[in-house]
Amino acid sequence: MLGKLLKYEIPAMGRKLLPLYVAWTATAFLLGLTTQSADSKSEFMVVISALLYTAIATAIFVMTIILIVQRYSNSLLGDEAYFNHVLPVSVSAHIGNKAISATLWIFVTILVAIVTAILIGIGALIVSGESFSLIDMIHDLMAIELPKNWGLYAIEALIMVVASAVKTIMQIYAAITIGHQTQNHTTLASIGAYILIMIFESTVGRILIPVFTNIGFGEDELLNFTVIFIISVIAAAAFSAIYFFVCKYLMENKLNLN
Numbered sequence: 451m452l453g454k455l456l457k458y459e460i461p462a463m464g465r466k467l468l469p470l471y472v473a474w475t476a477t478a479f480l481l482g483l484t485t486q487s488a489d490s491k492s493e494f495m496v497v498i499s500a501l502l503y504t505a506i507a508t509a510i511f512v513m514t515i516i517l518i519v520q521r522y523s524n525s526l527l528g529d530e531a532y533f534n535h536v537l538p539v540s541v542s543a544h545i546g547n548k549a550i551s552a553t554l555w556i557f558v559t560i561l562v563a564i565v566t567a568i569l570i571g572i573g574a575l576i577v578s579g580e581s582f583s584l585i586d587m588i589h590d591l592m593a594i595e596l597p598k599n600w601g602l603y604a605i606e607a608l609i610m611v612v613a614s615a616v617k618t619i620m621q622i623y624a625a626i627t628i629g630h631q632t633q634n635h636t637t638l639a640s641i642g643a644y645i646l647i648m649i650f651e652s653t654v655g656r657i658l659i660p661v662f663t664n665i666g667f668g669e670d671e672l673l674n675f676t677v678i679f680i681i682s683v684i685a686a687a688a689f690s691a692i693y694f695f696v697c698k699y700l701m702e703n704k705l706n707l708n
Contacts (some may be wrong), residue, residue: 482573
């Protein structure tokens with residue numbers, strides 16, 4: 451059933467974000483094409499392109515957060531909640547569906563941001579008449595001697611980023627669910643709940659830091675990074691689980707759809 455939910459949820463966010471991604475990439479390429487003309491009559495175009503690129507980038511990041519909040523709040527706590535909660539789907543599946551979709555679109559947004567940076571460079575190379583140097587650039591990058599165990603570092607870093615993203619999403623969901631327990635001013639209550647959640651995490655961190663600082667990391671860089679990786683992922687997973695069960699408990703026992 452989770453798969454069926456994702457087939458609906460992922461495209462629902464995509465319909466609003468994909469047009470913005472297209473506009474973002476097109477603006478990035480235009481910015482690259484105009485960059486080389488900064489000292490000519492086209493300087494105005496450079497400024498306009500840069501402002502447009504920045505505006506669209508800001509809009510996309512803000513829209514992504516808003517959609518994550520709205521899709522969760524409206525579907526499970528607001529106007530669409532009556533319909534969704536009568537479906538033969540567990541609360542866990544509903545929450546997992548929203549979290550997976552939100553995580554996916556956060557990483558798609560980051561990926562598109564990287565692509566736009568590359569497009570700016572390609573556009574600048576084309577205008578400068580050095581478009582074929584892109585091949586040389588790729589060869590130069592491939593010739594760089596990477597650190598030992600870089601593959602393991604990359605995998606561990608990626609897992610840490612994913613775990614952190616999931617934790618942040620579950621923080622938001624928990625705050626929204628807690629705030630919805632109030633009859634009025636649910637938005638203010640959710641903001642207050644989020645602040646309390648951050649205080650909770652900071653307090654736990656201060657308590658546990660002395661324990662972790664006593665761990666002997668040794669002089670092996672791989673060991674150091676791996677230990678940090680394990681601690682970070684375990685902490686993120688533990689907090690995510692706490693927030694997940696807070697949402698699940700409140701939705702199953704304290705749901706207020708008035």
